[in-house]
Amino acid sequence: MLELGIPQLRQVATALAALPRDVSDAERIGLITTLERLKNAASAAQAMAAVDVDHSQRAAQVEAQVPARRVGEGVAAQLGLARRESPFRGARWLSVARVLRTQMPHTQMPHTLRLMASGALSEHRASILVKETDCLDETDRRHVDHALCGAGGNAASLSTRALEQAARRHALQLDTSAVVERAAKAEADRHVTIRPAPDTMTWVGALLPVKQGVGVYAALKRVADLARAAGDPRSRGQVMADTLFERVTGASAAEPVSITLDLVMTDRAFFATTDEAAHLPGYGPVAASWARALTHQALSHDTLDGAQLWVRRLYITPGTGCLVTMDSRARRAPKRLARFIARRDHDLCRTPWCGAPIAQTDHVTDWADGAPTTVTNTQGLCIRCNLAKQAHGWRARPLPGAGRTHRHTVATTAPTGHTYHSRAPAPPGHVDVSTSPVEQLLYDLIA
Structure with a gap:
């Protein structure tokens, strides 16, 4: 009966897309x-x-x-x-x-x-x-x-x-x-979370007991009301946000923050010849102009006293968008390899529709089965997905050409036989274009 029902349900789904609009x-x-x-x-x-x-x-x-x-x-x-x-x-x-x-x-x-x-x-x-x-x-x-x-x-x-x-x-x-x-x-279960918000903003949230949560909000609101009464031009929300930052960090909201940020961007975006979006790990795509302003701020001694800017190069094979691989014979992915995998996978678990932060660098095909620790045979997973992948009946393998001629793709088969494909995100600025033999030779030498 179920076998008869599934095709019928698919027909219903198709019919819904063709409903009259007039x-x-x-x-x-x-x-x-x-x-x-x-x-x-x-x-x-x-x-x-x-x-x-x-x-x-x-x-x-x-x-x-x-x-x-x-x-x-x-x-x-x-x-x-x-x-x-x-x-x-x-x-x-x-x-x-x-x-x-x-x-x-x-x-x-x-x-x-x-x-x-x-x-x-x-x-x-x-x-x-x-x-x-x-x-x-x-x-x-x-x-x-x-x-x-x-x-x-x-x-x-x-x-x-x-x-x-x-x-x-x-x-x-x-x-x-x-x-x-x-x-x-x-x-x-009280905790603090952070998640991306539009326009290079973030949501920082805290799950607190009600008396503490109400107390935090009341204290921030009281400071904002006093500041507004004294003629502060900022809105109430701005004063509350700035006060929260200042009381947590001990620094002024008007001062720059000394933190380390990885920023993935093309050389074209870096030198302002294009406006290709950059990628900020832990956040996502950011405007090229914003990324350039961040790097300029890091280079400015007037803004950040003694700050240094480190540029890490990630080479992309033209026409395919594949990051150049690194190999290791170790069972546990070395720190540089794990960092590379995190950048390739945009810091998000590779399981389709998961979206959790990467917690573990996982062997696609198990190391215990003789598979190597390479860029092709590794992927970033959250803890839950890595445990699920080790459960009875699950299988995973990198597809041929993954990481060299095609963006890294993994095929994962569930115990029921359904197979799901996960493809690494395109790096910033990647466009599928044809590559000359000389260009391909150069990138092969780099790899």
Whole structure:
């Protein structure tokens, strides 16, 4: 039945792309509403299929005599790839799906799953209900599920924020101690993160206990209000951001910061003959003019006293965009090789759709199988993806020509037989052009 269903679903996807656009606005709104319900119902079907895959793959691992502590490894990664998401999001989604469909038909949250299947509840809103009840036992969890999603429940009509608060309120009424205990444990998860923002800006965030978070914001706001009252021309947000920086670093926001930044850019962009984008590891593409200003700032003794600028050359084979390789016979990638791999892979895990920072330089084909430690046989992976790749049934290999005649490409095959290809990002300024024999000989000599 599934074999018949998949081609039909593909036909539906094709038909959706060809829907007529010459219709009234009322029909368009009706279409949007119908498609939203279809998305929600599809999410429910995905959740049920995910749990089936989880059970089947675990059984296959047990049959293959995988150690008990490793049973289940790699399953979430397969589901993430199937959904074109990171393994982290795949694992989080699988945990939600397990709650919704555990021990069917006696699932812990049958009414939530029913609302999803009917199209009335989205996957995101269902995950909120799962998260807000994860500290309850099964009986209390089913009580919240029935109260909000069963007959007479209003989960489908509440806003997302109101649904979150309603689920939390029910949980507190049923088991206050469990909710309080979860909140106490959450303090151990406090941390600080950084992620890129548009226009060479960054988001720096801190997950703090509520009293600390509110205290930080109130202190910054108080400084901003006083500065504005004294005639400071900066906006309230600017004063708060500058004050945060100054109190954390101890330096003035008006002074330059002494830090080390790697910057990957072409010689053409460096000497301002083109405006090809540069690449700032840990951030991403930046404008050539911004990169030049950064290098000029580093060279200016008036701006950074005693600062030095180091230029590291990375050679690219013309026409292919392949960085020149470096070889090593060591099992562990040497620091220079690991640094090279990080620059080639733009500091992001090579697993398709992952996007996590590189944590480990991994052998594509295992070193234990006799594979060498070379640029061609190494890739940057996050810890989760590296562990998934070591799970039972996974295989990976670099494609022929990877790193020399074609940008480095890895083919990874999951235990289900599905193969995914990961190609190294194009370096800054790369354009696929023909190469003269003399140019190719020169780059071959460099390599």
